[in-house]
Amino acid sequence: MSNVSTRFHVLQELAGAEPLVSVRMVSAAHYAIGADVVEMLAREDVGRSIKAVIEAGIARLPYAPILIEYSAAGSSARRFVLLDEAEAGFSAECATLFRDRMADVSPSKVKVALTGEHGLSVGRHSDLNEAHAVAFAAAIALLMLNVKGIDKELVESTKLNRARVKHGRIPIPSHTLVRIGTIYDRSGHAVSGGMSRHLPVHLRAGHSRMQACGPNHADRKAIYIPPVLVNYREDGVMPAAPKRLVKA
Structure with missing residues (x-):
């Protein structure tokens, strides 16, 4: 059985009464982002690549709507950002899980604009950290389509869920784990897998x-x-x- 890479079932337990969590996020394509991909996003060359994708007019979501789940390095917060296609960009809604003990669901839907001059731009938002989370999730979604070597693994927790349902707990949802799957040498040849494997x-x-x-x-x-x-x-x-x- 693959390792469980999501905490969405915990978010459901804490905030399942919220329509964003119980209806809209549940029905979206669900991607949990590996720490290696999150770290890669901080690189300047990756940022330039994302901006180039936007400038070329090929910035699209892999699926619409799509749920991006990730944890930033050194943060105890787990972000859940629901993205959908919108005019001249994306729309985004956000929920946050803190140490599996407290959930916060944002009441607002924000606009993510795609501009050649600035790249990703999040509309006015009262919570700066949440605005950063939305921009980060949108950038991750663009990486999934446009970066060579991103690996996607569907995670099904069938056996574990039988035990959870038996004890009256919310089952762990099927989700796709996104991580660095293949790396390449300077000639463009695939040489090995990513962070958990060896060159x-x-x-x-x-x-x-x-x-x-x-x-x-x-x-x-x-x-x-x-x-x-x-x-x-x-x-x-x-x-x-x-x-x-x-x-x-």
Whole structure:
């Protein structure tokens, strides 16, 4: 049985009387986002890619409506953002689960505008953290369609749910876990899976880089990083050293 990656059943237990949770979120395609994808979203190059998708006019949701569930790094809050297609962008509704003890359901629906100049823009919102959560979820939804290597795994908790129903508890919903599934070398070849798997043994070539130095690290100097063997084991095969010209 796959690991349960959702806390939506806990949100239902705490806020099941709210139509957003009991009706609209239940009927949407449900995606729980892995921590590796959440971390990837913070990278500047990923942000530029999302903006490029918007500028090209190909920004669409994978499904409409879609429920995006995730936890930000270092946060005890679990966000649930319901996104739907709307004129010139998306609409969004949000609920938050705190440490499986307290749920907060936002009473408002906000607009997510798609503009070539600014990328994703969330309409006026009284809660800045919630506005950030909505923008984050919209960006994740765009990643799912437009980033190579995103892996999606359908999680069914059939056996566990039989026990939960027997004890009168809300069953864990079917959901799709989104994580980094495949990574690629510089030639575009798939070499391995993501965070929970290992790259094959390989020799990382020597290279130069600019190193901060001097008072307050204000200066830079070129230093050489020697080759290093990555993921080597005693029973592994020693790879051939790649040939690369390094310029200082």
